[in-house]
Amino acid sequence: MSQYRILLVDDEQELVSTLVERLGFRDIEAEAVTNGHDAVELMNKEHFDVLVADLKMPGLSGQELIRIVKERHPAVKIILITGHGGTPEGKPPEFNDVLEVLLKPFDINALLEAIHRLMEKGDED
Amino acid sequence: MAVNNHTERSARDLEFFGKITASISHELNNVVSIIDQVGGLLEDYVAMMKSGYTPNVDQLEKVSQKIQMQTGRGVDIIRNLNKFAHSVDDPLKEFDLNDVLSNLCTICQRLAGLKRVTLKEDFAETELMVTNNPFLVQEIIFLALQWAFDQAGDDGEVRLSTSMDRDIPVVEIVTKTTEEQSRSFLDGEVLAEILQATEIESETFQDNTEKRGVRFKFQSIRANDSPTCQKCDTRAIL
Numbered sequence: 186m187s188q189y190r191i192l193l194v195d196d197e198q199e200l201v202s203t204l205v206e207r208l209g210f211r212d213i214e215a216e217a218v219t220n221g222h223d224a225v226e227l228m229n230k231e232h233f234d235v236l237v238a239d240l241k242m243p244g245l246s247g248q249e250l251i252r253i254v255k256e257r258h259p260a261v262k263i264i265l266i267t268g269h270g271g272t273p274e275g276k277p278p279e280f281n282d283v284l285e286v287l288l289k290p291f292d293i294n295a296l297l298e299a300i301h302r303l304m305e306k307g308d309e310d
Numbered sequence: 311m312a313v314n315n316h317t318e319r320s321a322r323d324l325e326f327f328g329k330i331t332a333s334i335s336h337e338l339n340n341v342v343s344i345i346d347q348v349g350g351l352l353e354d355y356v357a358m359m360k361s362g363y364t365p366n367v368d369q370l371e372k373v374s375q376k377i378q379m380q381t382g383r384g385v386d387i388i389r390n391l392n393k394f395a396h397s398v399d400d401p402l403k404e405f406d407l408n409d410v411l412s413n414l415c416t417i418c419q420r421l422a423g424l425k426r427v428t429l430k431e432d433f434a435e436t437e438l439m440v441t442n443n444p445f446l447v448q449e450i451i452f453l454a455l456q457w458a459f460d461q462a463g464d465d466g467e468v469r470l471s472t473s474m475d476r477d478i479p480v481v482e483i484v485t486k487t488t489e490e491q492s493r494s495f496l497d498g499e500v501l502a503e504i505l506q507a508t509e510i511e512s513e514t515f516q517d518n519t520e521k522r523g524v525r526f527k528f529q530s531i532r533a534n535d536s537p538t539c540q541k542c543d544t545r546a547i548l
Contacts, residue, residue: 196423197340197343197344199344199348199376199379199380200340200343200344200347203344203347203348203350203351203376204347206351207347207350207351207354210354210358241336241424242424243423243424243425243426244426244464268335268336268339268340268343269336289339289340289342289343290339290342290343290346290347291343292350293347293350
């Protein structure tokens with residue numbers, strides 16, 4: 186298994202559960218939850234290197250989740266996933282340098298590349 | 311009204327149309343994303359089979375079920391969109407309020423979910439036929455639902471119901487709100503204008519659970535009643 190631990194957050198259960206399985210085949214350990222509150226709770230208990238979160242979710246939005254995570258777990262890298270066709274709405278400008286954004290639907294390799302990019306960037310810091 | 315506010319009304323109608331189609335396209339995009347990933351999972355299995363791994367029947371069955379489920383979901387979403395899009399075809403027609411509002415309610419479920427609100431529907435068992443502008447009728451109910459979602463707050467509930475009251479079709483939207491807020495919503499400039507164009511009466515009320523809301527009473531409009539816009543030669547109800 187890779188040294189990275191990934192947390193996927195999206196209210197589309199089928200999407201995150203399939204991604205968990207596919208990442209597992211690529212030796213990346215991933216867990217999935219379907220809302221921001223569960224993500225915050227799980228991150229308080231377990232260590233994750235990368236958070237992959239949908240921007241638009243019921244309850245705690247992706248943007249609110251990012252703010253909480255950056256405050257409580259500043260070392261966690263973040264990838265935003267969104268279905269928005271134009272410039273990703275609500276992307277917090279203050280986090281521009283620590284964020285990767287993927288437009289849905291995305292290729293698994295694009296997700297892997299984004300994960301590796303962020304982790305390499307983290308290693309350089 | 312039809313002549314002076316024509317541009318503003320077109321922009322307002324387009325905004326409503328845009329909000330609905332944006333929400334539907336987001337949902338459709340989610341469906342495509344899931345099918346895309348499940349298809350990728352199948353590709354993963356094939357690649358692994360070439361290296362000697364054999365997926366079991368359960369795994370393959372799961373993939374098939376996921377694709378079928380999401381395809382069905384996608385078909386439903388497209389049907390809802392198609393029905394909504396065709397509501398602009400006839401500016402004045404006879405239609406069943408239950409049918410049109412049930413479709414709108416389904417479309418609005420995602421928007422309710424994003425606001426953490428439960429949207430419940432309670433429609434009359436019999437048809438509620440009215441002659442009116444189906445697009446504007448949906449716009450009124452959409453504005454009322456958006457208002458109600460904001461009033462309901464996190465984990466709140468909004469109920470949309472239809473009924474017949476002395477031969478007049480009635481639509482009610484109930485949530486946790488106040489008489490003052492309900493009155494303020496109904497008196498808003500935009501809503502008042504569409505209510506006037508569609509000749510729909512509105513009032514505030516309190517139900518037997520002490521929740522409050524807004525009520526719309528539908529009159530059927532006769533074909534030649536509404537005035538014509540002098541700029542585009544279409545009737546005001548358009």
